[in-house]
Amino acid sequence: MSDVEKNEGEKKKARPKKTSIPRTPIPEQDARERARNFEEVALGYERDHALIEASRCLMCKKPKCVAGCPVGIDIPAFIQALVDDDPAAAISILKEKTSFPAVCGRVCPQEEQCEKVCILGKKHEPVAIGRLERYAADWEAGQGEVTMPEIAEKKGKKVGVVGSGPAGLTCAGELAKMGYDVVIYEALHKPGGVLVYGIPEFRLPKSIVQRECEYVESLGVEIKLDYVIGRTMTVDDMLENGHLAVFIANGAGLPAFMNIPGENLNGVYSANEFLTRANLMKAYRFPEYDTPIKTGRNVAVIGGGNVAMDAARTALRMGANVHLVYRRSMDELPARREEVHHAEEEGIDFHLLTNPTQILGDDEGWVRELEIIHMELGEPDESGRRRPVPIEGSESRIPVDAVIMAIGTKANPLLTKSTKGLELNKWGLIVADENTLATSKKGVFAGGDIVTGAATVILAMGAGKIAARSIDRYIQGQPLLTPEEEEEIRAEAEKLREKAAAK
C-alpha cells in the first residue's frame, strides 16, 4: 500500500475524500493590468481559501514535506493549526524555524522543496504549502500586534554582523533574543539585502521587508547603514573594537558578464544594476526620484533564473517589449515555476535554446542589436542537465535598446580581501564549516550567499540561525557542537556514504 492510500484510509470516514479537492488557486491581479503596475501580483488567500487548502493535507505520519524544507518547518502541524482556524498557532509553529514567514511564503521555491516531495503530489497536486505559509504570516500582520518572543537578560556582550540580508537579519535577531548586543553593519542606505535591492515590489512588497527589519530592531538589534566593511571599517577593526565575534553575511554581490563583444556599450546593464536602480533607487518613478534608468522599446534579458525573471518583468512594467534569451530549454529554466508562468502570462517573449554571441552598437556607443545563436541539447553535463551546444550558422539578430545580463553573481572580494587570515575557495567564497559556519579566522563566522554562492532566502536564514548558535557557544567558551550533534552528523554522513556505495 502506498503512503497516499494509507493516509487516505485513516481519514476516510471523517472527511470528504481529500484527493478530490483540487489545489486552491491564489487570487491574482489580472495579467494585462499588472503588466503596467508594480503592485503585488499574487493577492494571497482569504480565510475560506486557506481553510479548504489546509484541509487537503493528509497529515502524513512520515511527512516528506518536512524533510524537503531546508529548515525543517513542522509543516503538517502548522497546516493542522490552519485547519483548526487558529492562524496564531500556525504562525508560532512557523516561527520556530523561519524568522520571516511572510517573505518565505512569497519567494521560496516550494516546487523544488516541500511541495516537490509532498505525498499528495505523487498522484495529485501537492498541498499549496507556500501559500498557506503566506496566509498565516499575512494574518499576523493584518491583526496588528506581533507577539514578541522572550528576550533573555542582557549579557553586555557585543557581536557584529556584516550585511542585513536574510542571513544577517536572522542571525542578529537570534543573538538579540539570547541577550547579546548586536550591531548590523550594512553598506547600502537601506536594510534587507537582496530582499530590498533585488527582488521587486510586485513579488515582495517592501512594506513586508520593512516590517521584518523593524521586528529585528524591536528585538534590540542596532542597524548601522552606510557602513562598508572592508572600507569604513575592517573585520579586524571590529574584533579589536569590542565585538567578541563577527558574522559575515555580505551576500555574493558581484555581477558576472559574458565577456562577449559589446558588453560595455551604453544600455547594457548587469541585472544587479538594473534592479538596484529600479527597486532600491525607485528609478521607475523618475523624475520624482532622481535616479535615471533607460529601457527603451525593446529589452533583451539574458539568463533564466529568478533574477532574469525579475529583471524582465521589471522592464516590462516600465513599458518595454521584453525578450528573454536562455540557452537551454523550458525544462531546465531554473527560476521558480510561478514566476515563469507569470512572465509568460504578462507577455515576456521567451527565446529558448538561444545564446548571445555579441552586442552591436551605433556610432554613439549605444546598444542597437543583440546577435544570438540557436542551440540544441547535447549530452548531460556534470550538473546532470543536457549541455546546450550551438548550431553552426544559426545566428540571428534582435533589435534592442537595452540588454540586461542576468547570468549570475560571483563573490565580491571587497570584504574578504581586507580580512586577514580568512580562507577562501577557488571561487572566492568564504570557506566555513558546514555544521558550525566557523571560518578559518578565530571569532569569525560566515553564512548565506558568501559561503554557498547565489542560493536562496531560506538557506540564508537557516545559516543565520546556525551562526547564532555557534557564536553563542563560542563566546561562552563551549565547543561549537554538542556530542549529540556530533553523533548525528556522523550518522548522517554514514547514511550518505552507504547510499553512495549502494549506487
Next chain:
Amino acid sequence: MENPETGQETETFWIEEAMYKILEKTDYSDDVYMQVIEAPQVAATAQAGQFVILRIHEEGERIPLTIADFDREKGTITIVVQAVGKSTRHLQTLGKGDSLANFIGPLGLPSEVEKVGTVVCAGGGVGVAPVYPIARELKKAGNKVIGIVAARTKNLLLWEDKMSELCDELIVTTDDGSHGRKALVTEPLKELCQDGSVNLVYAIGPAIMMKFCCKTTEEFGVRTIVSLNSIMIDGTGMCGACRVDVGGETKFVCVDGPEFDGHQVDFDLLMSRQRQYLEQEKISNDLFLECRGDKKCLT
C-alpha cells in the same frame, strides 16, 4: 501611504533622519563650491585618492565625489563640487546647519604613494581638489612635487594658494589667459616631460583633460596616473555601472580604482558611458530649476 500633494504613493521604506551635518560651505564661483561634512566613521579611515558617495534626501540619487581633504580629529570630510546637474545644484543650495541623508565611504583604493623622485600633480578644474591630498602625501614621502593648476578661466581656478604652499613649484594656466599662463594644461606638462626629470604624473580632472594629459606623457614614456569619475550606484562592486576598459580588460572603477594607469584607459568609452543619462539629467535639472524642490511641481 499616499502623498496628498502628488497623489503618488510615497516611499516609506526605512527612512532615517538625515544624519550627516554640513559644517561649512564656501562658494568658489557660481558653480563651484566646497563643503565640510561631519562623518567621523568616514574620516577615521579616509586616505588620499579615495572617494565618498552621498545622497541628499530620500528621493535622491547616490553621487560619488572624490575626497578633497579630511580631518581625522574633527571627524570631517571636505568635498569640492562643480554644480553640473540636478543633485550637485541641489547640494549647492545647502549650507551650514543642513544635513545629508547618507554619506558613505571611504570608497575605492587609496593612492599608492612612494618615493619616486619628481612628480607632477596636474589638476584641471575641480580636479585640483582631489589632487591636493595626493600631492601632500607625495611630498611627505620625500618627492619633489611640481603642481599644475589649470582651468578654463580665472574664476574657475581652485586652491592655487593651498597648492603653492605645498608644491616645490607651481604652474598656473587658464585657457583664456585670464590668470597665470595662457595655455592648456598639456603645454607645461609637455615641457616638463621634455626636461626628462619627471618620474611620475598624476592628472585629475575632466575625462577629456586626463585623456590629453595621457597622450602627452605617453610620448615620453612617463607613467601617468588618473582618477576616473564614472557613473556609480553602490560603489562597492555590486552593480557594474562604473565599468571601464583598462588595457583591454573590464574594471570596476569603484573597487579596482578610482586610480588607474592612464596609458591603459579607454577614455572614449569612459566619456561615452558618462553621457548615458544626459537626456534624463537635463529633464531633472530643468525640473529642479523650475521647481526648486517643490514636489507638487514634479508630476
